[in-house]
Amino acid sequence: MRKITVRFDKVIANQEVDFQARWGEVHGLVGENGAGKTTLMRVLYGMYTHHEGEMYIDGVKTRFTSPKDAIAKGIGMVHQHFSLVPSMTVAENVVIGKPPYKKGLIDLARSQEIVQELSETYGLKINPRARVSDLTVGLQQRVEILKALYLGAEILIMDEPTAVLTPQEILQLMDTLMNLKKKGKCIILITHKLAEVKLVTDRITVMRAGVVTAKVDTKDTDEKKIAMMMVGREVILEVNKDEFNPGDVILDAENISCCDKMGLPAVKNVSLKVHRGEVVGIAGVQGNGQSELADAISGLLPLMSGEIRVNGTRIAGKNLPLQCREAGMGHVHDDRIHVGSAGDMSIRDNFLAAVYRRPELKKGLFLDYRKADQVVEESVEKFSVKIGKIADDISSLSGGNMQKLIIAREMYLKPRLLIASQPTRGVDIGATEFIYQQIVKHRDAGNGVLLISNELSEILALSDRILVIYKGELIGELSRGEATEEKIGMLMAGIRLAEDKEGRQ
Ligand SMILES: Nc1ncnc2c1ncn2[C@@H]1O[C@H](COP(=O)(O)OP(=O)(O)O)[C@@H](O)[C@H]1O
Ligand SMILES: [Mg+2]
Numbered sequence: 479m480r481k482i483t484v485r486f487d488k489v490i491a492n493q494e495v496d497f498q499a500r501w502g503e504v505h506g507l508v509g510e511n512g513a514g515k516t517t518l519m520r521v522l523y524g525m526y527t528h529h530e531g532e533m534y535i536d537g538v539k540t541r542f543t544s545p546k547d548a549i550a551k552g553i554g555m556v557h558q559h560f561s562l563v564p565s566m567t568v569a570e571n572v573v574i575g576k577p578p579y580k581k582g583l584i585d586l587a588r589s590q591e592i593v594q595e596l597s598e599t600y601g602l603k604i605n606p607r608a609r610v611s612d613l614t615v616g617l618q619q620r621v622e623i624l625k626a627l628y629l630g631a632e633i634l635i636m637d638e639p640t641a642v643l644t645p646q647e648i649l650q651l652m653d654t655l656m657n658l659k660k661k662g663k664c665i666i667l668i669t670h671k672l673a674e675v676k677l678v679t680d681r682i683t684v685m686r687a688g689v690v691t692a693k694v695d696t697k698d699t700d701e702k703k704i705a706m707m708m709v710g711r712e713v714i715l716e717v718n719k720d721e722f723n724p725g726d727v728i729l730d731a732e733n734i735s736c737c738d739k740m741g742l743p744a745v746k747n748v749s750l751k752v753h754r755g756e757v758v759g760i761a762g763v764q765g766n767g768q769s770e771l772a773d774a775i776s777g778l779l780p781l782m783s784g785e786i787r788v789n790g791t792r793i794a795g796k797n798l799p800l801q802c803r804e805a806g807m808g809h810v811h812d813d814r815i816h817v818g819s820a821g822d823m824s825i826r827d828n829f830l831a832a833v834y835r836r837p838e839l840k841k842g843l844f845l846d847y848r849k850a851d852q853v854v855e856e857s858v859e860k861f862s863v864k865i866g867k868i869a870d871d872i873s874s875l876s877g878g879n880m881q882k883l884i885i886a887r888e889m890y891l892k893p894r895l896l897i898a899s900q901p902t903r904g905v906d907i908g909a910t911e912f913i914y915q916q917i918v919k920h921r922d923a924g925n926g927v928l929l930i931s932n933e934l935s936e937i938l939a940l941s942d943r944i945l946v947i948y949k950g951e952l953i954g955e956l957s958r959g960e961a962t963e964e965k966i967g968m969l970m971a972g973i974r975l976a977e978d979k980e981g982r983q
Contacts, residue, residue: 479521479534480533480534481496481532483495483530483531484514495531495690503679503681505680505681507519508683514685515637519555519637519666519668523553523555524542527541535552549629553633554631554633554635556619558637561622564610565609565611566609568621569592569593569606572596573593578592590606592628600624602623602624616644619642619647633664634663634665640674644763645964646968655667676699694707713907713908717915718918722756726754731748731787732749733783747951748784750928753926754925755924755926756942758942759931760937760945761932761946764932767947769813769899772809772930776798776799778799789806789895791805806893807897808891808895810897812899812900812930814880814881821873824868826868828883828884829853829890857883858883861882861889861912878909881902889920892925897928898928898929899930901917934970943956944956944957948969949972954975
């Protein structure tokens, strides 16, 4: 790809990007959120046709008019969100784009044979007759890959494929990619997870803010250097924290159960405690009840059963979220756009919405506006949130800055218990580094933190104690010392550890 430029209104998503990948390699395309990776690959996949620049495949100049066109020339793409039909079988999903016919009908037996053959050729084990809705996310992804291969993909683009997988599933995927590479295919792997890049790629292209900032052979680099090329400066994601010295219980949740918004059981009989000076991490694959657990604990979802005490105060009755706040809880919600903030309100009002009851902000019965503005300005500065004016809409902020503002707001109340749910989701490495430091500082100052995260590296970096949630239940507990990626991964997949079955039950 030569000098590819893609504009959306005023945004230049790709600016004169040069990108080359070779047959028989896994090529890592890395960069922070918004760097332009997906856009570049959508050009290659024929989804964006309004680009400038030229494309050559095997030296032949090519310009696609649609994904169909790209597929016909051997390009395949597995997107971040799958496009399978859940009610259909694996075989039906794989052949859906170009089914084999017999007497005018789709030949199901032949479809199953095709999937069986593909599955053997590429070592992608799957039951062609299984219904997609019954498969784990890892297997659904396998169906997506088979689908691309069936349509003749020689160049296979994978867009952030590991975000939804357990560590074991990630290793299996890496195996698959190595297999495909051995068959001579070209694999382009988009990811921001540096360990993966180092493990599986041959070469790396780094993008930052729409331009390519580096092209390197993987063997000549390391995670630190890659991070630096992505961010443009040195980043420190290892955290230094004080020795673990837990104090009194600050959160005591006993046998709590609740339903999700659809009314289906989401959290089942969960008991957990958080102590002062402790970060308790909740690990799990996305969609196992972790969001609902955070909402239940912070009073946003009603309990079906169980009891919650924050700092000794029982939270029950009316106005639960307010009671939680007054008992000393802060909550960084995982949905910062819809719940953590109000998009059509200003930065100032979003900040004040949670803190306006503080006595120091009052002038008699009313809000002291001058003082309030001053507090917001100070917090914005202290948390290095990049903003225009505090009167601007909060929706004008980038993901990372919005998250920093929300954390600044929650921290202003000096919560004795901080619930941080997916605190770095969609946030760039620079802001992630900052958020990690804030969480650790808060713990070191003797406060409790309940960290809920789908990023295992984050759980391992920050937690003193790790609980794993699976289908709404806590199925294992590990101290930081005993926790390994492998053990947590087993639990995330619902496999209880042997010692846990016998010992702790
Ligand atoms: N369809 C679109 N319309 C408008 N802006 C877009 C669109 N797709 C991407 N962008 C913008 O282009 C930039 C690059 O986005 P993207 O390619 O998705 O980055 P990445 O995949 O590296 O996270 C971002 O600023 C994003 O907001
Ligand atoms: Mg992307």
